Amino acid sequence: MKRSSIVLSVLLVLTFVVAACAPAPTPAPTAMPEPTAMPEPMLKDIVDTAVADGRFTTLVTAVTAAELVDTLKGEGPFTVFAPTDDAFAKLPAGTVEELVKPENKQQLTDILLYHVVSGKVLAADVVGLTSAPTVLGQDVKIKVDMGNVYINDAKVIITDIETSNGVIHVIDTVILPPAEVGTIVDTAVADGRFTTLVAA
Numbered sequence: 001m002k003r004s005s006i007v008l009s010v011l012l013v014l015t016f017v018v019a020a021c022a023p024a025p026t027p028a029p030t031a032m033p034e035p036t037a038m039p040e041p042m043l044k045d046i047v048d049t050a051v052a053d054g055r056f057t058t059l060v061t062a063v064t065a066a067e068l069v070d071t072l073k074g075e076g077p078f079t080v081f082a083p084t085d086d087a088f089a090k091l092p093a094g095t096v097e098e099l100v101k102p103e104n105k106q107q108l109t110d111i112l113l114y115h116v117v118s119g120k121v122l123a124a125d126v127v128g129l130t131s132a133p134t135v136l137g138q139d140v141k142i143k144v145d146m147g148n149v150y151i152n153d154a155k156v157i158i159t160d161i162e163t164s165n166g167v168i169h170v171i172d173t174v175i176l177p178p179a180e181v182g183t184i185v186d187t188a189v190a191d192g193r194f195t196t197l198v199a200a
Contacts, residue, residue: 043164045073046080050168053161058088058096065100066109076165077120079132081140081151083174091174110136114177120166123149123159138177151175 043049047069050056059082063069072078088096099108113136121132126149131139140151149156151171158170 043162045165046076046078046163046168047072049161049163050082055084055086055170056082058085059083062088062096062100062108062112065102066105066112068109068112072116072165074165077118078135078166079117079119079121080166080168081115081117081154081156081171081175082168083115083154083171084157087154087171087173110177111174114138114140114175115171122167123156123169126156126159126169134177136177140175 044052047060047063050060050063063072072080098104099111114134116135117132117140118135121129126132126142127144129142131141133139143150149159151169152175154171154173154175156169157172161168161170
């Protein structure tokens with residue numbers, strides 16, 4: 001009996017040794033969590049984009065004075081050739097202050113509308129054009145020179161700032177609509193030196 005106890009003890013010890021040396025069961029793989037889609041950032045409209053940018057404070061002031069905020073927050077789409085604060089600073093001293101006065105609202109409105117084209121015109125489209133009709137009703141000239149794009153004489157320095165209602169292209173100069181050219185008689189009357197000729 002002693003012998004069977006020893007054999008039993010040895011078998012028991014061997015069972016524990018074999019069990020201890022056996023590989024541990026492989027745990028079931030942990031399921032990887034599904035990646036969550038990052039929400040697309042909400043685009044702001046043209047006015048809110050210009051305000052948030054910080055380089056267009058003078059433009060925003062002018063748009064507000066001309067009461068064009070609601071228009072440029074509208075559905076659009078619009079393409080805006082937006083002059084920076086530095087572009088406005090190139091104008092003769094006192095020009096902006098004069099334009100934002102209520103009595104000059106129509107002139108200011110005309111200048112601002114000359115910077116806006118109806119529709120969303122991206123940079124890739126602009127380089128294929130020679131002109132574009134503005135919402136003022138007068139065309140701006142577009143040219144590409146040595147890899148730079150110009151709107152009239154203003155250089156486009158940043159392109160394709162996308163907004164919820166169009167696109168902004170940043171320009172380095174304020175562009176002015178061409179002056180209305182009157183008839184030769186209008187010019188003579190306005191000059192004042194040709195009264196005899198006008199009277200005839």
